[in-house]
Amino acid sequence: MKWVTHQAGALAVALWFKAEPLMSAGMVLGAVLPDLIEQGISRRDRRLFLAIHRGFFHWFGLYAAGLAVMACLRPAAPAGVVAAGLLLGALSHIALDALNPGGVPALPLRDRPRLRLPLLSTGSLREWIFLAGLLALIALGGHRLDESWFRRLAHFF
Numbered sequence: 001m002k003w004v005t006h007q008a009g010a011l012a013v014a015l016w017f018k019a020e021p022l023m024s025a026g027m028v029l030g031a032v033l034p035d036l037i038e039q040g041i042s043r044r045d046r047r048l049f050l051a052i053h054r055g056f057f058h059w060f061g062l063y064a065a066g067l068a069v070m071a072c073l074r075p076a077a078p079a080g081v082v083a084a085g086l087l088l089g090a091l092s093h094i095a096l097d098a099l100n101p102g103g104v105p106a107l108p109l110r111d112r113p114r115l116r117l118p119l120l121s122t123g124s125l126r127e128w129i130f131l132a133g134l135l136a137l138i139a140l141g142g143h144r145l146d147e148s149w150f151r152r153l154a155h156f157f
């Protein structure tokens with residue numbers, strides 16, 4: 001799955017559920033977080049990246065646990081809102097990667113079994129059609145936003 005598809009997916013969900021502007025921004029950034037972490041660890045060493053890609057940092061439990069910790073600690077806004085958005089975005093990344101033939105790990109620190117529903121290959125025509133659908137959802141979701149959402153957004157500029 002391409003990053004643009006991951007980010008469009010997170011934005012579509014954020015807008016559809018009228019998430020706070022800061023939460024939405026966090027979700028769009030978090031939508032590429034698992035890949036960014038792996039790139040950071042592998043320091044652009046392609047062999048290392050391929051060895052760890054869609055491994056531990058693509059395990060949903062990691063980010064779900066982060067959300068559970070946040071629900072207990074209730075960190076103050078705005079950092080807490082952005083952090084929750086990052087974690088939700090990361091979960092959306094993993095959900096979309098599960099649509100790839102390779103899937104994502106079902107368990108931590110183990111490559112098998114994998115969670116997968118192989119509907120889309122990265123860069124395939126199906127992915128582009130899926131992205132077009134997400135863009136339509138973004139347009140519909142944006143249309144649903146009310147004046148107060150835009151006022152909260154304008155607060156940051």
Ligand SMILES: [Zn+2]
Nearest residue numbers: 034035058097
């Ligand atoms: Zn990924």
